[in-house]
Amino acid sequence: MTQPWAAPSATAPVRATVAVPGSKSITNRALLLAALSDGGGTLTGALRSRDSRLMIDALQALGVPVSDAGDGGDQVIVAAHRGLRGPARVDCGLAGTVMRFVPPAAAIADGDIHFDGDARARERPMRTVLDALRALGTDIDGDALPFTLHGKGGLPGGAVTIDASASSQFVSGLLLAGARYEAGVTVHHRDTTAGKPVPSLPHIDMTVRMLRDAGVTVDDSEPNTWRVEPGPIAAREWAVEPDLSNATPFLAAAAATGGSVTVPGWPENTTQPGDAFGEIASRMGCTVTRDAAGLTVHGPDQLQGIDVDLRDVGELTPTVAALAVLAHSPSVLRGIAHLRGHETDRLAALVTEINALGGGATETEDGLEIRPKPLHAGLWHAYADHRMATAGAIVGLAVPGMEVDDIATTAKTLPDFPAMWADMLSDER
């Protein structure tokens, strides 16, 4: 067990410009689409983190040549190859994008492909994807990690109806590989009970947009139904946007301290859910501006609470909850029951950690209620969850003496987080 990390408190309003690395979601989709394209592909601005490494390792295990020149904006190159092949072993770590996106692709390989991951990954919902792949013609032993897929070198594909209310990644994974199935794929979400829609819809829009960018025909004109036509996936260059969800802890530092933080390279038109943070921050009393320098959040003297539905942007919940803890009026975060299946049960984890510091958090059926209360120092647990760790860092800005037990878990998507946080706090801008 490593030493707890002393979360720095802010002695003055934070003023900084913070450039964040590439998007996890775009990087791992681009890697997979390049692997599914016989001609390969090139990524610029790709994220280098545990999750992207796991995706590269998975593709290499399936016979896809991937080379990474290293950090510093160099390219990641997926070379032309003759298709995916087994036998192979794939470590999914704790990456939803690996455990939900690679099996639908591996289904066109031949040979046995064994999947496993971290202890918590074995508890994350998988059955929907595996049942869908069975319905489309794959043989799989198991209903969760670990499982073995018996590849037959191709898949009939066709139409499948699933309940995707636990994760949008169930839909995205099938769509990303669907063009390589003989009949393509049609995925229909069955709204089993009223009020159980698909969460994180912008992430499905990201999938659809990237498939179209690769020349694949996708019909998403009907709600809850997505149709991918069979056909080739074009080899192309992918320019990866900065990770806007990972930008939010830094922007939140401005919101929490009455400071001002700019994230450069904020895309004008994006499917990333992090784009919604600007509106959330302004509803909490911040002033948000966008110009050639990027997106800037200016924090208010007093942060206000917020009543907000985060179903589409669940990834932002730990950041928004951390700000709600520091606000002067109560907050209600709704539409996020599916967060119980994320890296940890994020609703339970947030309530436990906030209340352990003296805060006033309650779990509801589909989210959290957070009331302002004076906080005291303590040890914030990250539960192997990168966003729980960064939420602890945000709260720590306002609570001198606070510690985070495992800041290294931010390596899942942002390996340099502790140094970036320290740099932000020492920025003289």
Ligand SMILES: O=C(O)C1=C[C@@H](OP(=O)(O)O)[C@@H](O)[C@H](O)C1
């Ligand atoms: O497709 C993606 O890249 C993601 C989809 C979302 O998953 P859920 O729909 O399971 O929330 C999001 O929370 C996750 O971080 C990344």
Ligand SMILES: C=C(OP(=O)(O)O)C(=O)O
């Ligand atoms: C839910 C998340 O990750 P994953 O891709 O592992 O599902 C997340 O990053 O907030």
